[in-house]
Amino acid sequence: MLPLRSFASLRLGVKVGAIQKEKDRLFGGDIWANLVNGFSVVLTPQHLLFVMLGVTIGTAIGVLPGIGPSLTISLLLPVTFGLEPISAFVMFGGIFYGAMYGGSTTSILVNTPGESSSVVTAIDGFQMAKKGRGGAALATAAIGSFFAGTFATLMLMLMAPLLVRFALQFGAPEYFALMLLALSAVTGLAGQSAPKAFFATLLGLGLGMVGIDLQTGQARFTFGNLNLLGGIDPVMVAIGLFAVGEVFWAAGTLKRTFEETVTLRGSLMMNREEWRRSWPAWARGSVIGFIIGVLPGAGATIASFLSYNAEQRFAKGKAELGQGAIEGVAGPEAANNASAGGALVPLLALGIPGSATTAVMLVAFQIYGLRPGPLLFQQQADLVWGLIASLYIANLALLVLNLPMVRMWIKLLDVPKPVLYAGILTFSLLGVYADTQNTFSMVLLLALGVLGFLLRRYDFPLAPVVLGAVLGPLIEQEFRRSLAISVNDYSVFFTRPLALVLMTLVIMSFLVPLFNAIWKASRRRAAVSAGAVGEIED
């Protein structure tokens, strides 16, 4: 007979085991069971319809130049208010993945990238189309995107729960440092110019400060205008910068653009040689894309360029790159799709967006009263795993939808641009009006549109503005919470090991581009003066 004490400890052991099992279940210990659960959530006619709707809209906006997934999700947010969260998010996931697929079509056949992430695809894709291998280029882009998208979703599924366990150790100082790291990475990686990216980030943060301070009730930057007390909605910032700004830009440039379209000839199949050359590029692109996607601020465009760079080094047909090498399409297309999956890892596991699209998705979560991060996996397991399962379905749907129907997608380019842009403009204005019931929001949107146009004109990156507007209030909240916990001791950010590591990375990410700019400028000056000396000597 067991002594009473042993019996108690046995019962306690069983209880601890059960808790651990429950913890494992919630935080991804049993990933495959969670995935099955996710499929059971999403495999309903209603949710499948939203997945299909998302991938169709996503592909369409990917095909159409100038319209991106962040803008589309922003515009659709007011329409989705009445939906269940899972329906809205599976649609957004489909849009995000679909836009990456669709962008390649115009790059290859029209030499006009639908998305910035497909710019590099146009280099070899358009050359292939001119040589009559447009079908093979589209095939390698679509199959590579499927391969990379599936790989990235698998990695998201495996990595996010691990990150969630790690994130459970985070307190306010760690969250503050992590958000600061996301913003500093955006500053370091977005665009060509560090000061421009730095300003764009600060502008976003500044917009996020407008309105009532939640801790003290003080109005900030409202200048006596009651309409500003509620702050500036980050979705409005995204719509203003991306949609209205794009319309103004199109109004100024549309009549001056010329598009050369190559007719799609031959079959949409790759030959054996093209298959053999494509798969290593898909593999390289998938890995690069996923890693870059996880990093805040890097995004699909950088992923595709890095993948092209890798192809220049490792591809079998590297000598042909630039003249129509299939690796130049396969690698970057795989990379930009994998980066979309990668970008969802920090969003879902930590609640930190790394790109404009994930920033808008974070706002969408907030609108539904949800906060992405470790607790989302616990409290909304059906939603998270349903979303992950929907991404697998979206990938498959995109493969089926894209390749055989490519001629139909190309027809989208025949939609008259005046109709398209006038439609975007009214949809944007009515979207913000419907949300606020106030024409002041339209005035604000117009101002943000003009700002977006000017930023674009002078080549400032737009994504950091949206990220700043989303993260600004959160960063401030965590900063003040940290100081409240530590009784105003600033060393709290440097005495906790995790916070220290993150803050060191933040400082490095600020200093590296600064020193880089100084170094480049000094080299330029040295080169100029050397040239001048040379001229004198000559």
Place this chain on the structure above:
Amino acid sequence: MRAIRWVALVIVLFGAFYLWGALQIRESTTYAAVGPRFMPNAIGIGIVLSGVWLFAFPGAPPAPDSPEAASLDWLSIGLMLGLVAVYIALFRVAGYVLATTLLLWGGRANFRRPPSSRARRRDCGGAVGDNLLRLFAIIAHQPAASPVGLLRVRLEGVVL
């Protein structure tokens, strides 16, 4: 001086304005170390510094295919801007249906300048059709109402 340096100066001025705005935030002495003014002050200083940084290191001259070097149709941009301003002004007075049809029509016509009479008619018909789509896409999904306007039509949820 290069245009980007003028932009840098505007950024410095904007940063100074932002800092002035931050100083207008009322802050009690009873607050903790970090009050409502702390973050806006930091952002304002950052904006000024980013302007100075951009002025000092404006980067290489813009490439011919960069947006900075693009030649723009300023009249078209101005017309579009004016059209949106008129739309906002008319929205409450003329109502959703009239104002939106005007914006859709005007927006299309601006992209097609100078429009043919056929294009004008087609744009007008398209604008009315588009309007109906928008009605069902946005207003119908909102527990909200559009202004009554000249046509005395109120769009409230799905009820006209």
